[in-house]
Every structure is written in C-alpha cells, then in structure tokens.
Amino acid sequence: MILPESRRRSGVLLHPTSLSGPYGSGDLGVHAGYFVDWLKSAGQSIWQMLPLGGVGEGHSPYMSDSAFAGNPALIDLEDLVQQGWLDAVDLQADPAFETRRVLFDVVIPWRLQRMERASQRFAEHSKENSVLAEEFAAFRKRHDHWLADYALFKAISERHAGMAWNEWPRALARREPAALAAARRELRARIDHWCFVQIGRAHV
Numbered sequence: 001m002i003l004p005e006s007r008r009r010s011g012v013l014l015h016p017t018s019l020s021g022p023y024g025s026g027d028l029g030v031h032a033g034y035f036v037d038w039l040k041s042a043g044q045s046i047w048q049m050l051p052l053g054g055v056g057e058g059h060s061p062y063m064s065d066s067a068f069a070g071n072p073a074l075i076d077l078e079d080l081v082q083q084g085w086l087d088a089v090d091l092q093a094d095p096a097f098e099t100r101r102v103l104f105d106v107v108i109p110w111r112l113q114r115m116e117r118a119s120q121r122f123a124e125h126s127k128e129n130s131v132l133a134e135e136f137a138a139f140r141k142r143h144d145h146w147l148a149d150y151a152l153f154k155a156i157s158e159r160h161a162g163m164a165w166n167e168w169p170r171a172l173a174r175r176e177p178a179a180l181a182a183a184r185r186e187l188r189a190r191i192d193h194w195c196f197v198q199i200g201r202a203h204v
Contacts, residue, residue, distance in 0.1 A: 009048025012039060015061060016074050017102055019098045024097040024107035029076030044101055059104040065153070068146040072197050073111050084125070085118035140195055155190035156183055 019026025019035055026032070039047060054071050056063025061071075080086040091114070096106045126133040140147055153165075160168050171179035184191065 009045045011044045011048060013048040013050070015050045016052070019059060020099075022089065022093055024094065024110060025073060025102040025104070025176075027074045027076055029078055031161055040192070059108070065157075066146065066150050068071055068143075068152050070196055072115055075111075075115065079113055080114070080118045085121045086114060087143075090114055090117055111171065115197055116193070119196045122196050124194065136196070138200070139199055144199070148196075151191040151194035152180065152184060152187070154194040155187040158190060 014035070015026075016028055016032060017025040019031045021027060021029065036047065039045075051061040051064060052071055052074060053061070053064030053066055053075075054069055055061055056065065064071075077086065077091055079086055081091065094102065094106060094110050117132045121192070122132075124137055145183075155170065156172060157165070166173050172183065
C-alpha cells in the first residue's frame with residue numbers, strides 16, 4: 001500500500017554507540033542531542049536506534065541479558081560529573097581509543113570502570129544524605145518488578161565469571177529461595193551497584 005504524501009516519513013538507522021564523542025564510543029549524551037538537531041535540519045523525523053539493552057557475546061545489541069535494563073555503555077558520563085559522582089579527571093580518554101571506529105574490547109571496560117567509581121561515590125554520599133538514599137530506595141521500589149532480579153543476576157554472574165547461568169551451583173541455577181536469599185545477603189554491595197547503574201541509565 002502506498003501511503004499518502006502527508007504520511008510519508010524518513011529517517012536514519014544509527015545505534016548510539018556510532019555517534020561521535022570523546023570517550024571511545026557514542027552514548028546518549030550531548031552528541032545524541034546534536035544528532036537529533038541534525039536530523040531535524042535535514043527534514044528527517046525518525047531515528048531508529050536498534051536495541052538499547054545490555055550486550056552479550058560479540059557486543060551485539062541483540063544479545064541483551066534483560067528486556068528492561070539499559071546498556072551501561074550508553075550512559076552519559078558527563079552527566080555523572082554534573083551529578084557529582086565522577087570528577088572531570090575521571091574522563092581522561094584511554095590513548096587506545098580510535099576516532100573512526102569503536103574498539104569495544106577497550107571501550108566497554110573503560111566505561112564500566114567509570115561506573116564503578118561513580119557507584120562508589122554515590123554509595124558514600126547516600127550514607128550521609130537521607131534524601132539521596134530515599135530517592136534511591138524509591139527508584140528501586142518503582143522498578144522492583146524487574147530491577148531486583150536483574151541486579152541479583154548481574155551480581156551472581158560476576159561471582160561466577162565466565163560461566164553460563166545453567167553452570168552455576170545447582171541451587172542458584174534452580175532459583176531455590178534459600179540460595180537466592182543467601183546470595184542477596186552476600187552480594188548486597190554488588191546488587192546496590194547494578195541498581196545504581198540503572199539509575200545512571202535513567203538519567204540520560
């Protein structure tokens with residue numbers, strides 16, 4: 001069916017990691033805004049992004065470990081500086097970054113290290129700032145239907161690095177309540193971290 005001229009639209013397919021930027025890959029920061037401005041100036045009305053969840057083997061956006069969680073690599077690091085969770089010095093680019101292509105094996109660890117620093121600083125501040133702690137708790141409660149299990153899964157995955165979930169200890173792989181409760185106690189700090197990462201995603 002041919003649509004009437006008034007309904008015809010055009011746009012660009014571009015994953016945000018392909019945007020320009022100083023930190024090894026594009027993200028949903030200021031350069032995403034520049035791209036939207038360019039699309040508008042060019043008469044385009046659609047930005048098709050591809051999936052924005054976490055990635056799996058081969059850094060494919062189609063290998064996400066969650067239907068809800070955002071990709072930590074797309075977080076605007078400069079926003080974390082503005083929030084006070086990173087210092088400007090934390091954003092010194094890795095000399096291995098290239099401008100014409102994304103070296104995911106370099107970029108992803110570098111970006112995740114910045115999220116670790118931001119998470120640690122956030123945790124320190126929230127101990128002394130009741131408002132911040134309450135906002136964090138409210139965020140977790142609002143997204144509890146997916147965030148609690150997601151953060152637990154990420155924390156357990158870290159502990160059993162390199163292992164598929166079905167290779168974890170039997171009680172964990174079978175989601176036995178006692179085993180999950182023990183993991184939540186033992187991995188509380190890492191669970192908090194992965195919840196914070198999703199707050200960073202929500203800020204972009």
